[in-house]
Amino acid sequence: MSQVGRVLLRLSAAVGALCLLATALCLVAGVRPVVVRSGSMSPALQVGAVALLRTAPAEDVVVGDVVSVLAAPGDRITHRVVSVDPMPDGSAALRLRGDANAVPDPRPYTVREVDRLVGHVPWVGRPVLWLRTPAGLAALGLYALTLGWVVVRPGAGDRRRAQVPRRGHLGRRAAAVGATAALAVTATAPADAAWADPVAVSGTTLTAYDVPAPALSCSGALLSATVSWTAVTSPYALTYSAVNALGASFTVNASGSTRWVTVSGLLSGASVLVRVTAAVPGAPSWMSSTTTQTVTSLLGLGAGYGCS
Known part of the structure; x- marks a missing residue:
């Protein structure tokens, strides 16, 4: 040896x-x-x-x-x-x-x-x-x-x-x-x-810093709809998650301060509820309230996707 x-x-x-x-x-x-x-x-x-x-x-x-x-x-x-x-x-x-x-x-x-x-x-x-x-x-x-x-x-x-x-x-x-x-x-x-x-x-707790909920906007198009929001200016690097009503995740895209998810592939007349939540990484209880946006497929009427 x-x-x-x-x-x-x-x-x-x-x-x-x-x-x-x-x-x-x-x-x-x-x-x-x-x-x-x-x-x-x-x-x-x-x-x-x-x-x-x-x-x-x-x-x-x-x-x-x-x-x-x-x-x-x-x-x-x-x-x-x-x-x-x-x-x-x-x-x-x-x-x-x-x-x-x-x-x-x-x-x-x-x-x-x-x-x-x-x-x-x-x-x-x-x-x-x-x-x-x-x-x-x-x-x-x-x-x-x-x-x-x-x-x-x-x-x-x-x-x-x-x-x-x-x-x-x-x-x-x-x-x-x-x-x-x-x-x-x-x-x-x-x-x-x-x-x-x-x-x-x-240095702080949830009672001293509430995680702001994102303000959503939605735009429909022929083949899909986009639910978007602006990342909140925060002392912490907030992360955002988006799920449907059943808990399945959407992919959250980012460009600068803009965040968005794309909804597509719905059957004619079908709707999906997009739920978006902000959170502080590493602190499981530090989460914002959830904001929602409904997206509906109107393809059967020739109108593409709409938001409500």
Whole structure:
């Protein structure tokens, strides 16, 4: 085995062993590591910090605690408690606010238990966040392939010395492979969307910035109709989606500040309802109200497409 291969195996084993040790300590302490992905809790929790959470009943929560609660299916918000309204059934309605946000979250969260912050480690989660990017996933895949090649391919010297590798070599290789597998699992798990703060916009909340609904216009022609609108000037890069009444998507075209969808292929006398919504990327609950436009095919009357 080459010197590079030995270094790679030893480094993999060392890093993997540290991850296994960290996982074991978290299990013993009853805490869950979570990588912070947004700046809504800055400066207390910076992007890339690993927050350590422990489950607690809602009745034990007090103002000032930092908790993680379910905000939508699969998403959690990690913010500070600003008010607690206990309920007779043991649950509580919590009002939360990110330290970097000017106002509380739009609505209270009614919960029976929460994941409460008990500590954090700054910066440690930044490599994990990078590994979740396309470049990071590609690098991780290349690393795994390289390590596999080092493990299964004996060096020329090994082949000359013995047909069967020594136990020490086998042990080190097995330890490195096992530790590296544990590293991959440990590194990626805390960044799951269900346990990372999904709010990608910091410094404000929905109550401080309402997403404007697009104002639609429509023009009919012989073979199709065009529903268009002007992209709203916003501090955030709004995205627009357009669907029909059954939820099927239209392709949203863009040119400068103009956005539009084309409706065609309708049977004579048929109509379609185009629903258009604006949203802030990375913030699932930050959406505008939906505006609609009806398009009707009048081909049977020789009049092409019309709007109403």
